[in-house]
Amino acid sequence: MKKVVLMGNPNVGKSVFFSRLTGANVITSNYPGTTVDFSKGRLCRGKDGHEIIDAPGTYSLEPSNRAEEVALELLEGADLVINVADATNLERNLYLTLQILERKIPVILALNMWDEAGHVGISINRERLEAELGIPVVATIALSGEGFHELMQRIGDAHPSETIRPMNEEERWIRIGEIVKNVQQITHRHHTLRDWLSEASIRPLTGFPIAIGVMLAAFWCVSIIGESLIDYVFDPLFALYTPVAMSLSAWLGPGFLHDLLIGTLIDGQIDYVQSMGLFTTGIYVPFAMVLPYIVAFYTVLAVFEDSGYLPRLATLTDTIFHRFGMHGFGIIPVFLSLGCNVTGILATRNLETKKQRFIAAALLAISVPCMAKNAMVFGILGPYGAGYVMLVFATLFLVFVLSGLILNRLIKGDSPEICLEIPPYRRPDPGTVLKKTLMRIRWFLQEAIPFLFLGVLIINVLYTVGFVEWLGGVFAPVIQGWFGLPAEATTALLVGFLRKDLAVGMLLPLAMSPMQLVIATTLLTIYFPCVGTFSIMFRELGARDMIKATAFMAAMALLVGGTMRLLLLGL
Amino acid sequence: MIQPVSHLETGQSAVICRLEGGFHFRKKMWAMGIHEKKIIRLVAKHPFHGPVVIEVDGREITLGRRMAGHIIVGDPE
Numbered sequence: 058m059k060k061v062v063l064m065g066n067p068n069v070g071k072s073v074f075f076s077r078l079t080g081a082n083v084i085t086s087n088y089p090g091t092t093v094d095f096s097k098g099r100l101c102r103g104k105d106g107h108e109i110i111d112a113p114g115t116y117s118l119e120p121s122n123r124a125e126e127v128a129l130e131l132l133e134g135a136d137l138v139i140n141v142a143d144a145t146n147l148e149r150n151l152y153l154t155l156q157i158l159e160r161k162i163p164v165i166l167a168l169n170m171w172d173e174a175g176h177v178g179i180s181i182n183r184e185r186l187e188a189e190l191g192i193p194v195v196a197t198i199a200l201s202g203e204g205f206h207e208l209m210q211r212i213g214d215a216h217p218s219e220t221i222r223p224m225n226e227e228e229r230w231i232r233i234g235e236i237v238k239n240v241q242q243i244t245h246r247h248h249t250l251r252d253w254l255s256e257a258s259i260r261p262l263t264g265f266p267i268a269i270g271v272m273l274a275a276f277w278c279v280s281i282i283g284e285s286l287i288d289y290v291f292d293p294l295f296a297l298y299t300p301v302a303m304s305l306s307a308w309l310g311p312g313f314l315h316d317l318l319i320g321t322l323i324d325g326q327i328d329y330v331q332s333m334g335l336f337t338t339g340i341y342v343p344f345a346m347v348l349p350y351i352v353a354f355y356t357v358l359a360v361f362e363d364s365g366y367l368p369r370l371a372t373l374t375d376t377i378f379h380r381f382g383m384h385g386f387g388i389i390p391v392f393l394s395l396g397c398n399v400t401g402i403l404a405t406r407n408l409e410t411k412k413q414r415f416i417a418a419a420l421l422a423i424s425v426p427c428m429a430k431n432a433m434v435f436g437i438l439g440p441y442g443a444g445y446v447m448l449v450f451a452t453l454f455l456v457f458v459l460s461g462l463i464l465n466r467l468i469k470g471d472s473p474e475i476c477l478e479i480p481p482y483r484r485p486d487p488g489t490v491l492k493k494t495l496m497r498i499r500w501f502l503q504e505a506i507p508f509l510f511l512g513v514l515i516i517n518v519l520y521t522v523g524f525v526e527w528l529g530g531v532f533a534p535v536i537q538g539w540f541g542l543p544a545e546a547t548t549a550l551l552v553g554f555l556r557k558d559l560a561v562g563m564l565l566p567l568a569m570s571p572m573q574l575v576i577a578t579t580l581l582t583i584y585f586p587c588v589g590t591f592s593i594m595f596r597e598l599g600a601r602d603m604i605k606a607t608a609f610m611a612a613m614a615l616l617v618g619g620t621m622r623l624l625l626l627g628l
Numbered sequence: 629m630i631q632p633v634s635h636l637e638t639g640q641s642a643v644i645c646r647l648e649g650g651f652h653f654r655k656k657m658w659a660m661g662i663h664e665k666k667i668i669r670l671v672a673k674h675p676f677h678g679p680v681v682i683e684v685d686g687r688e689i690t691l692g693r694r695m696a697g698h699i700i701v702g703d704p705e
């Protein structure tokens with residue numbers, strides 16, 4: 058099987074290319090550094106025996122972060138390279154092209170974003186470029202599929218270049234200068250509204266007010282979409298389901314099976330949050346409480362990603378993030394983590410040093426709650442008043458800042474400065490946004506449902522064998538004495554390792570005061586990551602650093618929990 | 629006038645005369661299309677020694693202040 062690797066600068070459309078060639082869906086976004094790992098797929102039409110690999114973007118073959126290292130490793134195993142280049146930025150893209158050609162690998166060059174090149178007044182003479190580089194060159198628009206037919210026809214012609222020989226930096230730039238002069242023509246372009254908006258949103262004086270407005274609008278959108286979905290779609294659906302579940306309950310009669318499937322009836326009725334049965338809480342939590350907010354969050358996130366706003370936000374937050382031992386790019390993993398910590402931690406591969414990556418991953422795990430858990434916090438604390446919900450988030454924000462300041466002092470190593478390309482603003486395509494959101498919802502359901510069922514099952518078994526009481530007794534000094542919570546909350550912390558959303562749900566039957574709920578839900582984020590996050594941290598950081606991070610989390614949980622207890626509950 | 633790009637006024641353009649700093653840094657800049665004789669414009673400068681945003685070939689790039697200090701520019705002829 059021939060290994061065909063998609064190589065190119067960041068954000069040139071390699072992943073859109075990959076989806077189109079293989080029919081498999083991967084995440085694409087309008088910022089450099091979306092892909093940090095590789096995806097493999099089979100060519101979907103025409104030629105057999107080709108394996109296509111989507112690589113992270115890189116500017117050169119001298120990697121400067123983990124993601125670029127992956128790209129280089131992939132190139133080393135490639136039988137053929139499809140070099141995807143941004144036609145609107147030919148000169149810079151050719152640097153990597155020449156470096157690849159110097160390695161004598163068969164290459165075909167795709168000048169992607171051909172549509173945008175036309176819009177901004179750039180025309181490229183392809184025959185001339187083919188002659189200069191000595192390889193096939195095709196023009197493509199990955200979004201619409203234009204040029205892909207030609208690409209497929211000519212992929213067999215890809216061969217090592219005869220005209221490009223190894224050279225040094227200086228020679229390479231001179232050569233690129235000559236090539237560009239011969240093949241490219243630029244007609245002058247007027248400043249547009251888009252340019253104006255681009256500059257306004259990245260300059261400090263105008264950028265910060267815009268950022269605050271954008272954040273508020275995003276938050277508002279997520280809550281409106283989420284609430285509407287619950288009120289108009291999911292709650293009515295469950296109202297239809299209740300009679301079914303009730304008759305199942307009557308048919309089963311009391312006993313272990315009833316406890317497992319339906320759970321405890323509250324005042325003779327099913328309470329979807331508190332009953333804790335597989336067919337009650339086990340499906341209500343993921344579908345009616347969490348899913349609506351997952352849908353809302355990922356829709357808004359996709360619009361953010363595809364518009365190109367995130368790198369601008371990274372520029373605005375750069376100064377602050379340096380205090381936490383990272384640079385502004387660190388804000389992007391934070392956004393992804395608000396959906397799911399696993400994807401957030403993967404995105405830290407774009408940071409250059411071990412110190413930056415450790416701090417980023419630790420901060421995400423300790424203080425950025427994922428959407429599944431947030432949805433439950435909205436659902437459970439919301440009815441008591443928005444103030445309580447805000448208290449949770451304000452505390453987590455403080456924990457983020459405090460932990461960042463501390464870890465920056467504690468962890469040795471370099472924190473290099475930011476060096477981030479700002480993509481042009483693009484209008485998010487509704488079809489792409491929808492596809493991406495559906496993809497992420499599917500992942501959520503695949504991950505969530507098994508663990509939720511497992512969680513509900515374990516709770517039931519542990520209660521039956523009396524483990525819960527025993528555990529509550531063991532941890533009583535900390536949970537009761539130090540945090541001011543009921544001893545049974547220990548079980549929620551235990552289940553939190555499997556699913557944090559379910560754990561929040563378990564707090565409800567404990568008849569806590571709203572302030573106790575605030576403490577408990579905050580601690581549920583800080584004390585320990587969930588199993589998925591834990592394993593990805595283990596993989597990315599290694600055992601030693603994982604232990605360090607865990608110890609830090611435990612210390613923070615004790616400190617923050619104790620302080621909150623003093624401030625919110627008194628002695 | 630010869631000066632680091634970070635000393636330009638916001639909106640001002642100049643020509644890159646040379647890159648200073650380590651070999652690794654210069655290589656990275658070259659790969660990103662920032663090299664001698666290119667026209668460079670300062671788009672934004674953030675306070676408290678924050679990053680600067682430059683534009684080369686119609687593309688904006690955010691750079692740390694120290695990095696920007698290594699890009700030496702002169703007046704366009």
Ligand SMILES: Nc1nc2c(ncn2[C@@H]2O[C@H](COP(=O)(O)OP(=O)(O)OP(=O)(O)O)[C@@H](O)[C@H]2O)c(=O)[nH]1
Binds near residue numbers: 073086
């Ligand atoms: N107008 C236009 N936009 C495109 C084209 N191809 C891709 N895009 C957009 O460019 C952006 C980047 O696409 P990706 O496929 O994520 O880029 P990538 O090269 O995989 O990026 P990294 O994984 O970060 O290296 C997305 O917003 C795409 O929608 C094209 O031919 N024309």
Ligand SMILES: [Mg+2]
Binds near residue numbers: 071072084112
């Ligand atoms: Mg990609």
